[in-house]
Amino acid sequence: MNREPSAAPSTALNVALLQFNPVVGDLAGNARQIVDQARLAYAKGARLVVTPEMALCGYPPEDLLLRPAFMQACDAQVAHVAQALADLPDLHLVLGHPVQGPGDDVRTRSWSVPRRLNAASLLQGGVVRATYAKRELPNYQVFDERRYFVSGREAGLGPVVVDVLGWRVGLLVCEDAWFDEPALAAQSLGAQALVVINASPFHAGKRGEREARMGDRARNLGLPLVYAHLTGGQDEVVFDGASFAVDAHGAVAARAASFADETLQVTLLPGGAVQGAVAQPLSDEAEIWAALVCGVRDYVGKNGFPGAIIGLSGGIDSALVLAIAVDALGADKVRTVMMPSPYTADISWIDARDMADRLGVRHDEIAIAPEFEAFKTSLAPLFEGRAEDTTEENIQARIRGTLLMALSNKFGAIVLTTGNKSEMATGYCTLYGDMAGGFAVIKDLAKTLVYRLARWRNTQAAASGQLEPIPERIITRPPSAELRPDQTDQDSLPEYEVLDAILERYMELDQSIDEIVAAGFAQADVDKVTRLIKINEYKRRQAPVGIRITHRAFGRDWRYPITSRFRA
Numbered sequence: 297m298n299r300e301p302s303a304a305p306s307t308a309l310n311v312a313l314l315q316f317n318p319v320v321g322d323l324a325g326n327a328r329q330i331v332d333q334a335r336l337a338y339a340k341g342a343r344l345v346v347t348p349e350m351a352l353c354g355y356p357p358e359d360l361l362l363r364p365a366f367m368q369a370c371d372a373q374v375a376h377v378a379q380a381l382a383d384l385p386d387l388h389l390v391l392g393h394p395v396q397g398p399g400d401d402v403r404t405r406s407w408s409v410p411r412r413l414n415a416a417s418l419l420q421g422g423v424v425r426a427t428y429a430k431r432e433l434p435n436y437q438v439f440d441e442r443r444y445f446v447s448g449r450e451a452g453l454g455p456v457v458v459d460v461l462g463w464r465v466g467l468l469v470c471e472d473a474w475f476d477e478p479a480l481a482a483q484s485l486g487a488q489a490l491v492v493i494n495a496s497p498f499h500a501g502k503r504g505e506r507e508a509r510m511g512d513r514a515r516n517l518g519l520p521l522v523y524a525h526l527t528g529g530q531d532e533v534v535f536d537g538a539s540f541a542v543d544a545h546g547a548v549a550a551r552a553a554s555f556a557d558e559t560l561q562v563t564l565l566p567g568g569a570v571q572g573a574v575a576q577p578l579s580d581e582a583e584i585w586a587a588l589v590c591g592v593r594d595y596v597g598k599n600g601f602p603g604a605i606i607g608l609s610g611g612i613d614s615a616l617v618l619a620i621a622v623d624a625l626g627a628d629k630v631r632t633v634m635m636p637s638p639y640t641a642d643i644s645w646i647d648a649r650d651m652a653d654r655l656g657v658r659h660d661e662i663a664i665a666p667e668f669e670a671f672k673t674s675l676a677p678l679f680e681g682r683a684e685d686t687t688e689e690n691i692q693a694r695i696r697g698t699l700l701m702a703l704s705n706k707f708g709a710i711v712l713t714t715g716n717k718s719e720m721a722t723g724y725c726t727l728y729g730d731m732a733g734g735f736a737v738i739k740d741l742a743k744t745l746v747y748r749l750a751r752w753r754n755t756q757a758a759a760s761g762q763l764e765p766i767p768e769r770i771i772t773r774p775p776s777a778e779l780r781p782d783q784t785d786q787d788s789l790p791e792y793e794v795l796d797a798i799l800e801r802y803m804e805l806d807q808s809i810d811e812i813v814a815a816g817f818a819q820a821d822v823d824k825v826t827r828l829i830k831i832n833e834y835k836r837r838q839a840p841v842g843i844r845i846t847h848r849a850f851g852r853d854w855r856y857p858i859t860s861r862f863r864a
Contacts (some may be wrong), residue, residue, distance in 0.1 A: 312337030317528030341370040352393035355495035367836035380421030428456035430469035455481035510512030515546030529594030544568025581752040592624035603629035610644030693729025710734040723832030739842025
């Protein structure tokens with residue numbers, strides 16, 4: 297496939313990367329956004345406009361792709377977008393969308409034999425001029441693309457290089473750009489620049505990884521590369537935007553803001569140079585905070601909930617969830633409920649009230665002692681002769697869950713649960729109690745990260761002259777579920793610094809028990825934590841979805857059997 301390099305283009309090419317937040321399944325709404333933003337970009341001089349991957353239907357559409365009606369509707373909207381821009385004959389739009397594979401009849405196709413393609417089509421002059429099919433289909437972490445798509449390679453479709461006002465532009469879709477072959481194939485057809493459309497779910501550190509890999513790709517080929525990326529939240533994944541362009545030497549020459557809808561204007565110059573605005577990247581804590589805020593805002597907003605309800609305990613986890621929720625939704629859409637039991641410390645009441653006042657949210661208090669006593673009285677004949685234990689602790693948690701869900705049912709607001717990743721891992725949570733709710737905001741935050749983010753958020757407030765949202769005592773006091781007298785988390789768990797380090801090695805890095813012990817951790821701690829992870833799988837299967845911020849979260853990333861005797 298070797299080909300003589302094309303002559304260098306003689307003029308600049310103005311490119312616009314449409315970084316926006318589609319809604320999965322809202323085909324008409326997404327199409328309208330694409331058309332409107334493409335027209336605005338054209339008015340500012342762009343002649344090549346690029347959407348993210350699957351921008352037309354939102355990502356990931358999952359089993360919607362198996363429905364013939366969905367695929368037919370996608371095809372119709374592609375044609376609509378092309379016609380809606382037909383009056384701009386020199387506008388070239390690269391559109392991300394799903395499409396039926398060659399020879400695939402959507403009316404008779406068996407769902408078990410996927411012939412769909414993850415496509416990037418060039419629309420110009422009212423028609424689809426060319427369609428490129430993604431060649432590298434990821435099937436790891438949150439991805440399951442081989443369930444839905446066939447590779448362009450498998451479908452017998454080759455690389456696509458299109459002419460855009462004197463430039464030869466090679467099209468790639470997301471994962472393609474992480475492998476050598478797709479880009480080399482485009483270069484062999486004379487590509488002078490690469491356009492990569494993407495829907496790359498966020499995890500901490502992902503932006504830097506993307507830019508480094510795309511920089512290597514551009515430098516090795518000697519071609520400039522532009523990268524259009526989604527923003528927004530979709531169930532448990534979020535997309536961070538930060539679309540960018542690198543020059544032929546691999547240097548980042550333009551970057552959009554993270555977690556923001558923005559059209560990034562980029563100019564490709566003859567010789568491989570690139571011009572554009574460069575937004576500053578966020579700090580690690582700011583990036584994670586933005587991901588959590590985005591996830592809450594879009595889950596609540598896209599699903600039509602009028603607001604959120606949080607059980608506010610006076611502890612660090614519910615405090616952090618409240619701060620995130622207020623930043624995401626506004627204080628007027630957040631309500632807190634304190635539900636003290638006989639074991640709730642006075643300072644918990646005080647600190648919960650204090651934080652609710654600081655953030656300006658409605659705060660109610662419902663003592664659960666009468667309900668707790670009623671349960672114990674009803675069960676006393678059956679429990680006769682048995683001492684109180686975790687059964688009574690869990691009853692308290694389940695009373696609280698029932699009250700929160702009653703408020704949710706009555707007023708329509710969604711209950712945000714407050715359990716963190718350390719608790720989810722070890723089962724330090726109660727089914728139908730503190731796990732009851734619709735969305736698990738900090739489900740993927742280890743306890744140590746919870747503290748780190750709380751301090752970061754307070755520091756940001758203080759730096760801007762605002763009152764710190766989280767009272768200092770909530771951060772400094774020992775964590776406790778307050779379900780029995782003088783209880784602390786460390787009564788039954790290792791210190792969180794130890795627990796979280798073992799969790800990361802075992803769950804995120806797939807290290808064995810022996811490897812973790814060899815790294816210096818006590819055998820007893822490793823055995824305890826890993827045993828708890830295994831025996832609590834049944835709980836996690838019943839937990840609400842939550843926001844993914846690490847490269848491996850409980851949920852789509854983690855698919856272990858509940859019934860298993862493997863113990864290494």
